[in-house]
Amino acid sequence: MKAILIMMDTCCRHMLRLYRPEAKASTPNIDRLAERSLVFDNHFIASAPCMPARRDILTGRVNFLERGWGPVEPYDVTLPRILRENGIFTHIVTDHSHYMEIGGEGYLQQYQTWDFQRGQETDVWVSSIRDPGSPEPHLGTVFRQYQCNRTRFHTDADRPTPRTFASAVDWLQQNEGEDNFFLTVEAFDPHEPFDASEEFRAMYPDDFDVFYEWPRYSALNDQETPEAVEHLRNQYCATLSMADKWMGKLLDEIDRQGMWEDTCIIFTSDHGHMLGEHGVTGKNRFHAWDEMCRIPLLVHMPEDFRAGEHIGALTQNTDLFPTLLECFGVDAQIYRTPIHGKSWMPLIKGEAEKIRDYAIYGWFGQPVNITDGRYTYFRAAGKGNAPLNAYMASLTTYERYLGCDTPQVVTCGMYLKQCPIPVYRLQLVQEHEEPPYLDLGISRLYDTLEDPGQLAPIENEALEERLCRELAKQMEAHDAPAEQYERLDLQKYR
Known part of the structure; x- marks a missing residue:
């Protein structure tokens, strides 16, 4: 092969x-x-x-x-x-x-x-x-x-x-x-x-x-x-x-x-x-x-x-x-x-029509997003974008080191259930500093069948409720740290 x-x-x-x-x-x-x-x-x-x-x-x-x-x-x-x-x-x-x-x-x-x-x-x-x-x-x-x-x-x-x-x-x-x-x-x-x-x-x-x-x-x-x-x-x-x-x-x-x-x-x-x-x-x-x-x-x-x-x-x-x-x-x-x-x-092979009902995706520390192929929901964090922790064994990120000359609180422990060794936990405080036009602090719901360009967010409380429940399930299946549910105000959906 x-x-x-x-x-x-x-x-x-x-x-x-x-x-x-x-x-x-x-x-x-x-x-x-x-x-x-x-x-x-x-x-x-x-x-x-x-x-x-x-x-x-x-x-x-x-x-x-x-x-x-x-x-x-x-x-x-x-x-x-x-x-x-x-x-x-x-x-x-x-x-x-x-x-x-x-x-x-x-x-x-x-x-x-x-x-x-x-x-x-x-x-x-x-x-x-x-x-x-x-x-x-x-x-x-x-x-x-x-x-x-x-x-x-x-x-x-x-x-x-x-x-x-x-x-x-x-x-x-x-x-x-x-x-x-x-x-x-x-x-x-x-x-x-x-x-x-x-x-x-x-x-x-x-x-x-x-x-x-x-x-x-x-x-x-x-x-x-x-x-x-x-x-x-x-x-x-x-x-x-x-x-x-x-x-x-x-x-x-x-x-x-x-x-x-x-x-x-x-x-x-x-x-x-x-x-x-x-x-x-x-x-x-x-x-x-x-x-x-x-x-x-x-x-x-x-x-x-x-x-x-x-x-x-x-x-x-x-x-x-x-x-x-x-x-x-x-x-x-x-x-x-x-x-x-x-x-x-x-x-x-044509043995199945689907392998998942939902996809979740995003950037660390920003909204967590879910789609079922038609509806797309961008779940924004609550006020202050906290609590937010980063977990790693290697203290590097984009072109710089972490933990030594930064204000994060760093601890070490068995924080990740899928990880067989202790890792660092960096407690981050990341207020939304982006200008209002970026809208990262506001959740958004789109119907991509009716609005493929995602130009007009819709309001549908029942649909948003369903997607919040599914997002919580998907986060659990993808080993999300516990504080992510609090950051995204999803505790009641767990």
Whole structure:
């Protein structure tokens, strides 16, 4: 058995013609893979953003209820580790620079071998004492380090995501004819900055002449006009089309080796991105609208089994863990690790119409969200967003350490029932400091059948009551710390 996971960071479902025929982005190779795959129509994140999403995938567990951005924990039982212990060779090629930063420890090391392509975002790659300067005028964000890195990019082939796909092709060629492997191909594009070569920018022309490729994580301001937002979307589409071209080279190699007959190929993302929808750009600071949380999923089974068919059941990225173990014939139960994900194989084989009734998802310390596929409920925290604790054995988070020079109260104990060792507990006080337009302190209920854009919250006390009860049940099933029920004012529903 062979399996390939292709993940494009920030690949917005609503920007793909596969899901929305009127979408602008040209992605012939994603479409090409879809023709040979099962297309999942209701696939959601679990935890976000980048590192929490990856920990979900590697462990099969929802982790945003217990901590935010962080490394693979020493007690985590991961998919690559289990496969390695069962004779499956594991390799990852990626240009995701957060793996190399504080708070991204331990992910690549789960694999037997790994290859990292330099230069994305703020990767400390090109070293220049001389300031490269910022384009003027500009909108959004400009980081000095990326301005240094981009001096190495002259054609699309020079850029990190194209080099990532090229490296994956090389690996397949070097290992042609081999069996029993799991290859992860993880491209950072089309994550911001939306920086593509001229060939792809020319596909999406406009008259906007201000440099704008890295949006702020905030509400649109007076300078971010409709013309500016359209330009930003064009930049995003160009970056997505560039990544798609180079994914096509990977598919070409799969063609050449005849791997469609005996290989499971999965394509998905970690989350989406706001590109002016709901009057905001970015992520992390807003309610978990579908533009960020409903993501693409394609699953090619050997011999094009059920190719081109659609599956409407609710699925999540935590399901990758049990699905791939089942494909390789590995019994995860012997590892005594609780798994939140559900294998897709009953859906793929046509043995079941659904594997879950609800999906829960979100960001640590923000609203906890639930959907049944039609109704989506964003449950906001009460006043003060407290009590809120983070649990971990590794005191790192996004580019910094925790506990030593911060105001959190840190204790240690057997706090997590699924964890065999003591962990740290950080007591956090996190008042809602966001401006009112972000609405994170207000619960929201949407009917996505009648309102697919989630533009008009509805009021329905009976429905909200039902979803609160179900949310409490789902939190229990996903090992939520006890104080989360108090933070979200859900005690009476337990």
